[in-house]
Amino acid sequence: MPKGYLAIVLHAHLPYVRHPEHDDFLEEDWLFEAITETYIPLIKVLDGFVRDGVDYRLTISLSPTLMSMLMDGHLQSKYLKHLDKLIELSEKEIERTKWDERFNKLAEMYHSNFIEARHIFKDVYHSNLVNAFKHFQDAGGLEVITCCATHGFLPLMEVERRIAVRAQVKVAADMYEKIFGRRPLGIWLPECGYNPGDDEILKKEGIKYFFVDTHGVLFGTPRPRFGVFSPYLTKHGVAVFGRDTESSKAVWSAVEGYPGDYNYREFYRDIGFDLDHDYIRPYINADGTRVMTGIKYHRITGITNHKEPYVPEYARDTAANQAGNFMFNRERQIEHLAGQMGDRKPIIVAPYDAELFGHWWYEGPQWIDFLVRKIRYDQDTIALTTPGEYLKKYKKYQVLTPSFSSWGWKGYCEVWLEGSNDWLYRHLHKMTERMVELASTRKHAKGIVQRALNQMARELLLAQSSDWAFIMKTGSHVTYAVERMRAHTENFNELYEDVKNNNLEEDYVKGLEEKNNIFPDIDYSIYSS
Amino acid sequence: MAVEKPGLRDRKTFRFPSGYGDNKIVLLVRDPWWIFAYWEIRKEKTDEITRKISDSGDECEKSILRVYDVTGVNFNGHNANSYFDIELKGLASTWYINVSSPDRSWVVDIGVLTKKGNFYLLARSNAVHTPRFGMSDQLDAEWMIPEDEYWKMFGLSGGFGVGKGSLEVREMIKKRFEEQITSGAISSSASFYRKPAARKFWLVVNTELIVYGATEPDAKVTVQGKEITLRPDGTFSLRFALPDGKQVIPVEAASNDGIDHLKITPIVTRKTE
Numbered sequence: 001m002p003k004g005y006l007a008i009v010l011h012a013h014l015p016y017v018r019h020p021e022h023d024d025f026l027e028e029d030w031l032f033e034a035i036t037e038t039y040i041p042l043i044k045v046l047d048g049f050v051r052d053g054v055d056y057r058l059t060i061s062l063s064p065t066l067m068s069m070l071m072d073g074h075l076q077s078k079y080l081k082h083l084d085k086l087i088e089l090s091e092k093e094i095e096r097t098k099w100d101e102r103f104n105k106l107a108e109m110y111h112s113n114f115i116e117a118r119h120i121f122k123d124v125y126h127s128n129l130v131n132a133f134k135h136f137q138d139a140g141g142l143e144v145i146t147c148c149a150t151h152g153f154l155p156l157m158e159v160e161r162r163i164a165v166r167a168q169v170k171v172a173a174d175m176y177e178k179i180f181g182r183r184p185l186g187i188w189l190p191e192c193g194y195n196p197g198d199d200e201i202l203k204k205e206g207i208k209y210f211f212v213d214t215h216g217v218l219f220g221t222p223r224p225r226f227g228v229f230s231p232y233l234t235k236h237g238v239a240v241f242g243r244d245t246e247s248s249k250a251v252w253s254a255v256e257g258y259p260g261d262y263n264y265r266e267f268y269r270d271i272g273f274d275l276d277h278d279y280i281r282p283y284i285n286a287d288g289t290r291v292m293t294g295i296k297y298h299r300i301t302g303i304t305n306h307k308e309p310y311v312p313e314y315a316r317d318t319a320a321n322q323a324g325n326f327m328f329n330r331e332r333q334i335e336h337l338a339g340q341m342g343d344r345k346p347i348i349v350a351p352y353d354a355e356l357f358g359h360w361w362y363e364g365p366q367w368i369d370f371l372v373r374k375i376r377y378d379q380d381t382i383a384l385t386t387p388g389e390y391l392k393k394y395k396k397y398q399v400l401t402p403s404f405s406s407w408g409w410k411g412y413c414e415v416w417l418e419g420s421n422d423w424l425y426r427h428l429h430k431m432t433e434r435m436v437e438l439a440s441t442r443k444h445a446k447g448i449v450q451r452a453l454n455q456m457a458r459e460l461l462l463a464q465s466s467d468w469a470f471i472m473k474t475g476s477h478v479t480y481a482v483e484r485m486r487a488h489t490e491n492f493n494e495l496y497e498d499v500k501n502n503n504l505e506e507d508y509v510k511g512l513e514e515k516n517n518i519f520p521d522i523d524y525s526i527y528s529s
Numbered sequence: 530m531a532v533e534k535p536g537l538r539d540r541k542t543f544r545f546p547s548g549y550g551d552n553k554i555v556l557l558v559r560d561p562w563w564i565f566a567y568w569e570i571r572k573e574k575t576d577e578i579t580r581k582i583s584d585s586g587d588e589c590e591k592s593i594l595r596v597y598d599v600t601g602v603n604f605n606g607h608n609a610n611s612y613f614d615i616e617l618k619g620l621a622s623t624w625y626i627n628v629s630s631p632d633r634s635w636v637v638d639i640g641v642l643t644k645k646g647n648f649y650l651l652a653r654s655n656a657v658h659t660p661r662f663g664m665s666d667q668l669d670a671e672w673m674i675p676e677d678e679y680w681k682m683f684g685l686s687g688g689f690g691v692g693k694g695s696l697e698v699r700e701m702i703k704k705r706f707e708e709q710i711t712s713g714a715i716s717s718s719a720s721f722y723r724k725p726a727a728r729k730f731w732l733v734v735n736t737e738l739i740v741y742g743a744t745e746p747d748a749k750v751t752v753q754g755k756e757i758t759l760r761p762d763g764t765f766s767l768r769f770a771l772p773d774g775k776q777v778i779p780v781e782a783a784s785n786d787g788i789d790h791l792k793i794t795p796i797v798t799r800k801t802e
Contacts (some may be wrong), residue, residue, distance in 0.1 A: 095767070095768075095769075096737070096768055096770050097769075097770050098753075098769060099769055099770065099771065099772055099774075100770050101774040101778055103770065155558065156557055158555060158556070158557050158655065158657070159555065159655075214686060214687065217686070218664060218683055218687070219660065219661055219662065219663060219664060219665070220665065220687055221661075221665040221667055222665050222667040222668055222669040222672075223664055223666070223667060223668055223669065223679060223681075224666045225669065225672035225673075225674060225679075225682070226682060227682035227683055227685055227686030228686040229682070229685070229686065233729065242686070244686070245686065245687050274733070274735075276737065279737075279768065281541075305731045326683060333685070336683060336685060340678065340681055340682060340685070398669060398671070398672040399669070402659035403660045403661060404558065404658075405660065410560065411560070411561060412558075412560035412561070412660070413557070413558065413559045414559055414560060417557060417559050417565055422565060422567070422623060423545075423623075425555075425557060425567065426544060426555075426567050426569075429555060430549050430551075480605055486543065489543070489545065490543035493543070494540060505537060505538060508538070509539055511537075519745055
């Protein structure tokens with residue numbers, strides 16, 4: 001019997017970016033890169049566990065915006081086109097690098113990865129990767145949970161809070177139920193943003209657990225008996241898990257974190273930037289702006305601009321060693337804890353952004369692969385679990401009100417509420433207020449009015465994505481984020497005026513329904529008070 | 530964004546309005562020490578207040594935010610625990626307010642302070658509560674452990690290991706969250722995980738070699754023994770990354786009928802100094 005448990009939680013999310021009006025749209029690459037570099041490599045790792053009969057437990061949250069994009073036919077066919085170009089480029093690269101074996105082997109590696117990705121995407125999962133995650137959940141091992149509808153940051157939904165939060169949660173849980181056939185057990189609150197009281201809404205939507213950052217539990221009320229090593233129940237009976245600091249630091253820390261190892265692939269040296277413009281031109285942005293292609297030939301090497309060629313074998317050894325190190329440290333942690341917890345077994349909750357694995361940290365999926373297998377076969381102190389599984393172990397948990405918190409920089413709201421983005425909330429709050437107003441005064445609307453109100457709900461939700469504020473803060477793609485916020489605010493307010501003035505135009509509504517087509521089943525009555 | 534279709538009504542290009550014709554002030558919690566306020570005041574409201582002030586024989590002194598500590602109080606405008614004023618300058622419509630104290634409730638009034646020291650209200654905010662920064666003193670009888678044991682759990686939770694005294698852990702946790710190293714900076718693919726080495730000045734030089742030529746369109750051509758595809762006009766062009774060393778590049782062409790054979794062998798040496 002293990003002395004304690006480890007729950008690895010991956011949070012997969014991208015904002016809803018879909019532009020059928022353009023053949024080639026820069027920000028759509030976020031999805032395409034994540035599919036090739038993160039989701040498919042993770043699927044390969046999970047598939048390996050199933051093939052080899054490895055008893056594993058992992059948890060993944062799939063945000064509703066990400067799932068909507070993965071299920072969207074237009075984006076699916078665009079992804080295949082994108083992948084075909086990568087396959088073509090990697091073929092050219094095999095020829096071009098013929099005289100230099102160090103790079104030639106890498107070109108071959110990329111080429112076979114892309115071909116395999118195509119097979120997995122198209123042939124195995126029929127272009128819909130949500131099927132893959134459903135498959136692994138149904139087979140046991142993977143616990144798929146939800147996130148808020150559009151990754152809205154809940155602590156800043158101050159106006160009509162209860163209704164605004166409920167809409168973000170309910171739309172997500174309903175979508176999850178439609179796809180996976182039952183209510184989600186857990187939810188990843190966007191950016192771990194928690195505001196006391198929101199747990200009541202989670203409870204009403206049938207959600208059993210959520211996560212907060214370390215201080216969300218440590219600063220909770222009353223004083224938590226088990227630190228972050230046990231879930232607690234909120235007043236409304238939803239379980240809350242706190243993030244473990246040590247295991248987070250091992251991966252996240254820019255200084256001492258695993259992804260910075262010198263043997264690992266260098267993210268910033270991409271042939272999209274490195275190669276002659278004439279040659280690479282067909283594979284970068286349509287306007288000739290250099291972008292990353294995903295083909296990268298160098299390793300981090302050191303704190304130097306000089307980069308050595310990437311050697312997959314070195315990187316693999318490093319990933320294996322680091323997985324061993326991570327496991328060893330968790331064993332020690334559990335041993336320390338075992339004596340402190342009475343008759344309870346501790347749980348270490350280690351959440352990470354899924355896109356870190358593979359996209360930023362190329363070897364991340366390999367690291368997970370090694371880690372899971374090592375934990376299963378090389379020791380008996382810890383076992384993997386999921387939050388859902390752990391909660392069945394004990395009947396009673398201490399009741400705790402977690403503290404208002406997030407896992408963002410400085411632990412609260414500063415990332416999403418500062419000079420670059422604080423102007424958003426005035427408009428977001430007004431939209432929420434107007435949505436509630438119309439939903440409450442026009443119950444049971446039919447026909448075009450109903451469609452307009454549903455579309456308003458979509459536009460509002462899309463505007464609420466925390467990604468826009470985040471992008472404004474970090475400074476890249478700001479123009480796009482501002483334009484998205486502007487467009488959704490415009491669409492929403494035009495519809496608002498048209499509904500109020502009985503002046504709806506069907507073609508206008510239809511145009512918006514086609515353009516911002518997320519949540520086809522949405523029902524605006526979620527906003528009625 | 531409107532879909533451009535004939536028959537659709539012209540819509541004005543949308544710009545974010547500076548206001549919505551409301552008279553209100555809204556508070557948001559940023560962290561345990563700071564709250565954020567945005568507001569919008571109707572002109573009629575300002576005019577009305579200005580009139581009232583002058584009717585009472587008083588004069589406007591300044592616009593202020595009056596920040597009330599309403600912790601534990603059902604606030605009615607007169608029963609706050611304490612308050613402080615912030616003078617508004619220029620055309621501000623937002624303010625970050627340093628309330629300094631975690632775990633307190635706040636309401637903010639925006640209004641006018643007169644020369645005689647009277648306060649006239651323009652709008653009153655919602656109430657917010659700043660989170661406590663630190664461990665709760667409230668103990669749960671059912672889940673009680675000795676004081677030392679709590680600190681051990683906190684130390685382990687904070688990643689500081691065991692064997693640290695409670696004071697030490699208390700300080701470390703404070704420091705940890707004040708400096709914060711959590712992952713917010715990497716929570717979307719639009720961000721960068723690790724900054725590249727400082728590129729003060731740098732130079733990268735690589736070489737490529739283009740091997741190109743032409744023959745009869747129906748000829749069979751090999752380069753370094755590998756058959757290549759000709760363009761419809763019989764030309765070809767190949768591109769290779771050229772590392773240091775010597776490359777022998779035999780190009781052989783055979784006519785379609787197999788009778789004629791031609792061979793040209795460029796030899797290229799690259800040496801980097």
